[in-house]
Amino acid sequence: MPATHATQIAFFQRARGLVETLAWLRLCAIAGQTATIVVVTRLLRLPVPVVPLMLGVGALVTFAVFAFWRLTLPRPVSLAEGFAHVSVDILVLTYLLYWTGGVENPFVTLLVIPMALAAAALSMRYVAAVAVLASICFALLVPWHQPLPPLHVARIAEADLREIAIAVNFVVIAGVLAFFSARLANALRAREAEVRRQRESTLRNEGILAIATQAAGTAHELNTPLSTIRTLLGELQRERGNDTALAGDLALLVGQAERCRDILRKLVAVGNRGLNDLPEQLTLAAFVEACGDQIRLLRPEIALRIAFTGNAGEQVIAAAPDLGHALVNLLSNAGDASQAAGSAAVELRISVDGGDAVFAVRDHGSGVVPRLGAGFRTGKQHGLGLGLALAHSTAERLGGGLAAHTAEDGGLVQRLRVPLLGNDNSAP
Known part of the structure; x- marks a missing residue:
């Protein structure tokens, strides 16, 4: 079954994340490999093949420049491209290990890192391909490699030098895996939270549709x-x-x-x-006036005060009918909250923030922040719990949102945010 558009986008994001991670790790590898060659040749004075090793590091530098240039392009990064980047790193590392003892080199276990990163981002078939490639490279290093020169130097025994290399190798692998495992865990938790939010939104929208x-x-x-x-x-x-x-x-x-x-x-x-699909186009002043007239007709006991910030009233909005219902519901709920605290005052302030219209509804009630998006729940004795859920669903459908916070001097402020007409996220 072909992948859905959303699944393809997720794959592209994962592949791009892998390529970005490899690009930065590649810089670290270049710095580490260069430093190792300098230490081995200058300080330890071991007869290692410097020219072939520097050619390998140079090839990695060239590919690192290409990788960063590729990330500047708008074209999405595919899973196959992510696999290609992992493969280049494995092949270059295998080339460097060939000139430095093959499987006898303590740093041979660095081949595990590309496999671990691929497993976190690529699909199963590409992960299997990376594992096969790394295994083949490891197997080829067993019979074919340039032996290491004698590792003993003045005041450092060969066994001690090997133990130092093993310790450094362990620290590198543990640090890389711990860092990127933590990043992966955070990404998974964020994705699970988004899935829960989408599930709640879907259930709420299904209830509203019914x-x-x-x-x-x-x-x-x-x-x-x-x-x-x-x-x-x-x-x-x-x-x-x-x-x-x-x-x-x-x-x-x-x-x-x-x-x-x-x-x-x-x-x-x-x-x-x-x-x-033809919402009515109105200025914010005309839209708010119609909503104000409706709430005064339905709830004449509410003392509604309306204020515009700057030239917000002149801005044009795609006034879908359910947006008017959402605003009226918020005003009605605010009136109930104010009356429960012995007040009839409700304030509506309209402002423009970027490309969005913001309707701030202020009551003078208890200031308890409601649970948005949690289903049809109400704290009112005779309420149905639909008003807030409908307002929240309407805001999300129009590309905006609904948030609430307690006012500094008491009461609750609910902010209904929707795109203005002409904004990229606005409803058609």
């Missing part, structure tokens, strides 16, 4: 009884229009029926725009 589907079906079913109610109310008004006591109640019922009809029509219009 609710939306049920709401659409309910709206369709309500159209017929609502039409019947409006017809009967009209007849009652004609028949009992002279009844003063009843006329006011009938007028109120007619007004409520008309409002229900307008809500259903708006719901149909929202669905049509959603299907056609």
